[in-house]
Amino acid sequence: MKAVQISQFGGPEVLTVTELATPAPGPGEVLIDVSHAAVGLVDVFFRQGLFKDAPGMPAPPFVPGLEVAGTVRALGAGVTEFRVGEPVVSMSSAGIGGYASAYVAKASMMVSIDGLGIDPALAVAVLPNAAMAQVAFSRVAHLSPGETVLVQGALGGFAAAFPGMAKQLGASRVVGTVRASKLAAAEKTKLPYDRIVNSATFVDDLGDEKFDVIIDAVGGSVRQDSFAVMKPGSRLIVSGNASGDWSHQVKTSDLWLNSVTVSGFNAGAFMGPRPEWIRPALQAALIMVEAGLGETEVDVLTFDQAVQAHERMEDRSLNGRIVLKPE
Incomplete structure (x- = not known):
């Protein structure tokens, strides 16, 4: 071969x-x-x-x-x-x-x-990541219908699976962030974001808006700034480190004082011991793609x-x- x-x-x-x-x-x-x-x-x-x-x-x-x-x-x-x-x-x-x-x-x-009439190139690009997004939302973030979601690095390969799955699971609003150089591409995306803003200025751009769940596969300063748009009960899901900044730390006392949660989601580590979750997650991903929510x-x-x-x-x-x- x-x-x-x-x-x-x-x-x-x-x-x-x-x-x-x-x-x-x-x-x-x-x-x-x-x-x-x-x-x-x-x-x-x-x-x-x-x-x-x-x-x-x-x-x-x-x-x-x-x-x-x-x-x-x-x-x-x-x-x-x-x-x-x-x-x-x-x-x-x-x-x-x-x-x-x-x-x-x-x-x-x-x-x-x-x-199903799904192009195999799109299928392999979206279905596995959407399955992992389904597990992250349902098993780690415990997303409830009506909650709001922020996706850092909104057009990234993994991140792009989250807005569609969030909508499928009943999220009321999904916002994304991208670097300034990708704002033009963000305006043309077919992904179901309600709004996409600059990752360098998202705290100011979003004003008083807070989110129930934040998906962050970027890390670095973007991860640190995410705490500014959290509220009591918010969950930050650390799902990658595209920034390459491996030095970021979180003060656990701040988590307690602000009543927020930070959880890591490494799909291989999390789902490896639980193979019985994979097929249902892939089936949920199929529904998402068939509904047109994964057009990355x-x-x-x-x-x-x-x-x-x-x-x-x-x-x-x-x-x-x-x-x-x-x-």
């Missing part, structure tokens, strides 16, 4: 296209002929070796990628809910392996898109352009997501 492999930790140039043996599905697994593999910020972190000293993290050589779309080629023993040739989207339990023309997935982490921008590149894809992830020039296709 054709694959994009990380030969060593380093910059985008360590991504190389190679030929590897095609894997076979074991019990409870499915072999997928991959049509599209999503590129995520976690792939960049893995390539950089940011988490290389953490237990269980991948070491070179390995194939990155945790979200794929394609068709079923073969079924492992005990798999009865899918059929050969069926179009599917899958998440990865290990967080790697997706940048390949063939991928072995756990059947429990897949969902069929057969007959998707750029499709080939495996041969994987270096370019990672360069764009690093310089943060992307509005939406990049997906790779074998050819």
Whole structure:
């Protein structure tokens, strides 16, 4: 099979296209002929070796990628809910392996898109992230109908899944923030935000408006400023660190005095031990996409352009997501 492999930790140039043996599905697994593999910020972190000293993290050589779309080629023993040739989207339990023309997935982490008329590039760009957004809202933030949501980095690959899922779960208002350079793109987005403002001035722009739930995958000064738009009972969900600022700290006494909550949401760590949550979350994501609430921008590149894809992830020039296709 054709694959994009990380030969060593380093910059985008360590991504190389190679030929590897095609894997076979074991019990409870499915072999997928991959049509599209999503590129995520976690792939960049893995390539950089940011988490290389953490237990269980991948070491070179390995194939990155945790979200794929394609068709079923073969079924492992005990798999009865899918059929050969069926179009599917899958998440990865290990967080790697997706940048390949063939991928072995756990059947429990897949969902069929057969007959739904959803473009596979959009499906892989949106469905897994929307599933994670559903879990973040329902299991961590405990979002209730009628509550308000603020999404930092509103057009980011992961963040873009949150406004649609918030609306689907009954949020009354969803506001996003973006850098000044992305305000023009924000005006054209089809994502269901009620308003998008400058992340550098959002506190002043929003005036007295406060939010029940804040989703922050940005970090740094944006995370610190988020406390200014919280009220007693507000929940700040830390879901990433696109800013690259790993030094931010929170005073726990401030949480107590202001009666606010800060929770971390790392989808792999949180959902890994709870595989039974994944299929229902993917089904909820399908409903969201079918309702037109996930119309994020998707750029499709080939495996041969994987270096370019990672360069764009690093310089943060992307509005939406990049997906790779074998050819």
